[in-house]
Amino acid sequence: MSEGVRLAKRLRVEVQEARANTRTSSWWDQVDVWRHGFVARQARLFDFEQFGFSGYLSEYARKRRVHRLNRNAGVLGDKLVAGLVLEAIGTPTPAIFGVMEAGQVVPLDRASERTDLESLLRRHDRLVVKPRDGSHGHGVLMVERRDGATVVNGSTATPLRPERLDRMLVSEFVEQHEYARSIYPHATNTIRVMSLREHGSGRPFVVAAHHRFGTRSSGAVDNTGAGGLTADVDVATGALGRLAALPGGYLPVGARVRWSDDHPDTGARVTGTVVPRWPEIIAEIKRTMSRLPDFGWVGWDVAVTADGFKIIEGNPGPDIHGLQLHQPLLRDTRVRTLFEARGIVSAGRR
Structure with missing residues (x-):
């Protein structure tokens, strides 16, 4: 698909989603969403009324500015190169x-x-x-x-x-752990773990994570864009929050996010499930980041297995719809301090 065709397709979907937004809000509200750097879909995903625009990393900043945190992004962008590098530094990877x-x-x-x-x-x-x-x-x-x-x-x-x-x-x-298979057995259900580096010290930290689950709509993959579902993971405990079905994926374009405690296809309980080996996963993500000094912003995809876990890949330009659906990134003072220092968000944007 050419860049022109891809852009035209994206513009068509954006207009469709903006029209859907105006069923419950005005065009002026939609223009305000665009003016702050967000796309139409995010008006239904993010709680701007509670947290304001300033609580969220905008799509414009993600696309145009966050890349400053990484050097040699192609190392992780090429899955062959990335796999060889991760294996060389001792990261558990397929x-x-x-x-x-x-x-x-x-x-x-x-x-x-x-x-x-x-x-x-x-x-x-x-x-x-x-x-x-x-x-x-x-x-x-x-x-x-x-x-x-x-x-x-x-x-x-x-x-x-x-x-x-x-x-x-x-x-x-990768054969997934029983807890994930019991929730949805027909896809490898992975966890997206978002890691950055503290401003000044450069120490890696994990700011957020969400667990993705496949559905009948998504088939063999768990991505929300293909129809997968997402649940927040408490970074401190590994406990899962409520499950979200997103518009433009599991739900039609223009729908509102649908929340549930159980998987809609299997009936398995998601809310309250604790990810096995969670402290080990966090420790390994930090260790891996410490061995990759060129990277300051990576979304890691992790699959838990019966006897451990595998880091499937690292994404140097990750989509953050799922993460910010559960919690606005800029509410974390470490993230805001880093992004303000690197010119990713304005210091006056509160």
Whole structure:
């Protein structure tokens, strides 16, 4: 998709969402949202009446200014490079088996030979095939062998065409912990953990986290844009808050956020669930950040397993709709101090 087509599509959705907003507020209110750097969708996600515009990091600042906190963002932007770097510094991360080229898997180690995807699948039962530069779950394939058939994203009807997967990354499938599987078993349900560095000391800290869960709408992925759900994670305790269904994902464009205690497809209780090994996850995120001095703003995707956890990837330009839906970032004094010092938000914007 060309940049022009992508922009036209985004503009069309923005107008559609703005019109939906005016059913309950005036056009002047919508213009005020734009004037403060937010997109129309955020008028329904964020509580501007309670926290004001100044409590939230605007979409304009996220897109245009936050990148100042990272150097060499491409290191984490390329999932192959990122995976190799994380492995090298000792971060628990899924094994990378190779990269697709001309219908075959090109291995990353000297001992292995090129092989076809089906042969690799017979050895590992489940694989993840994803773009090196993808985001929001786009293009991710969960591939497995089930009763002698190849299943792609839960369906035998989806053909696997290795010749069309050039440059795609082939990696280990992470088997999630029972608590996450019991809530929704058909996707790997991950936690987005947002980390920054304190202004002055440079010490890493975790400011917020939210747990994503797949649904029948999202299929094999848990991203909210694809129809997944999100629950706040208490950074201090690892306890989950209420589950939110978002407009433009699980709900139609123009709808209001829908809150619940239970997963709508499985009926499993979410609110109050405590993420296993939460203190260890926080400690590892901080340790990993300390080994990556070029990065000051990263959203880490984490999957908890039966015997530990895996850091799936780090996102140097993360979407923060889900995070700020649960808590405005600029209410944290560490974040505000850092962002004001780096010129990301105005010192007078309170």
